[in-house]
Amino acid sequence: MSDLLEVRGLVKHFPLASGLLQRLAGQPARRVQAVDGVDLSVASGETLGLVGESGSGKSTVGRTIMRLSKPTAGTIRLSGQAIESLSMSRLRPIRRHIQMVFQDPMASLNPRRTAGDAVAEPLRNFGLASGAERDRIVAGLFERVGLRPEQMRRYPHEFSGGQRQRIGIARALAVNPELIVLDEPVSALDVSVQAQIINLLTDLQAERGLAYLFIAHDLAVVEHIARRVAVMYLGRIVETAPTGRLYSMPHHPYTQALLSAVPVTDPDALSQRIVLQGDLPSPIDPPSGCRFRTRCPMAQARCAAETPVLRPVADDHLAACHFAAPNPLGG
């Protein structure tokens, strides 16, 4: 089966403004290496979870796939069609098939337009429906995401955070996309509301065969919603596997540490915490070789000299570590 979304060797560097003196001295412009060679794929109807901490580059991956930001290198294929260098006009029809939901829906909603208008906008833009037909579709979307059709006339500030996220989801659904890129869709919400939104996303996927690229820092949320997971650290994917496998048998020391750091409510939780030392290094000047080596409890000389590539450690399970070994957290 060919994948709906296929990303190969994705690189996104942001040049830093350099001073005149540095330029005169012929020093190369420094760049933030936000994403540095990422491969991933999402099959139709499935959820890929992309997890990482701040600075991992996970959101940049999402924004680059959406072409909100132009990739520095690499290919992005949607249903086989390369979209990484399409012009904006050629990109327009593609956007019907791929939509995005953001962490803070308030930032993506126009405060002076009604909620109904916000959801109707993509229908208008793509000329999919007009007049009473459009109103009927929008009302249906409102009901489907758990809002009342009469709320179409209200403004974004009149809604709670959870309701605004429902509007964001309705808007993404309006054009019947095949893939939705969700960037931290529940991280600003209280836990009781977060559960409502996660369940809504799960139901919508089952009903419509949607594929999700679910970007989040919360490992428990990702375990709950994703079929496969990719873990990012400082611009690179360090491990990827089917969800159950990755969470029960992590092979990369970063994945192991990350999982062990999540607080759980079970007082009898099996806990063998690996506390990482130090902070994330700067993506302007990342460590040579393995980017995780400066915080890795297992790092050796080879890790500085030689960049580990993602290699199979089991069926459908890849890890980028010279010393990858299972660490069954459950046992």
Added chain:
Amino acid sequence: MNESATILSLDDLRVDFDTREGPVHAVRGVSWSLAAGQTLAVVGESGSGKSVSALAVLGLIPRPPGRIAGGRIAYRGQDILGMDAGELRRLRGNRIAMIFQEPMTSLNPVLRIGEQIAEGLRVHQGLDRPTARQRALDMLRLVQIPEPERRLDAWPHELSGGMRQRVMIALALACGPDVLIADEPTTALDVTIQAQILDVLRDIKTRLGTSIVLITHDLGVVAEMADRVVVLYAGQVVEEGPVRAVLRRPTHPYTLGLLGARPELSSRSTGPRRTRLTEIPGTVPSLREPIIGCAFAPRCALASARCRAEAPVLEARGAGQRSACWHADQMEIPV
């Protein structure tokens, strides 16, 4: 000192905020007590009143629009609400300290790290400059800041979020308070950095015997850090008790709902894997209107006519906990 002696207590605390549309009752009769040497977690979602009740302890409610509408706050039996500005300042500096979610907002951006810590020591404890600087260095060591000598002369903006939170803890503990109020201290941090900060707090509790009030929305953090927990909903305590008992056998439908709504790492939990999260339907009530009956009733599956008419009071339950629910005995706890 007696291990179980109460060091800080809130008794029926009420806090209102005056707005153009009328008063908002943010804290509606909250009571809890912190035992010496223990960690008490105050947990709740947005609007539960967890932060406001903690700010009231240090007299940090902005007035106006805020107003203490009733109740008592006692530190070692002394009434805090009756203190004058001078007494309150001495209490804040030397006895009770507080740290916040975003350390950058409480650090002075134009003072070097060492200076900020030393300043408090000179003002509150009358130390001379060299002694205060030495003590500042000791504090940075205590919170496990790497290269503490170099960090003394660093500016706040040169530090990462996790390092800034360590500096805040050092600053808060410099004058040797016996109570530390930590308001969502790790919420803005990544999970691996959160683990470091929680380690520092645990270490401080063990080494210095500091009593901690930990305000959080995360029941996982509660499980790891606290001895007792108070669950707030809409400005009221709905359940409180020893952490293990409350998390294992909650006796209020809201506590049970919070646990069910939270996705848990399956590999680290002993319970069965859930395929669907339990939703708590609806949203929190408006604190502007008077709440008749149980505040949670509109979202509760067990709610009856009585719940909508008559507010339940906290009653003792099984394993040393208390909860405010008319139907606690009908709750079904998934094992």
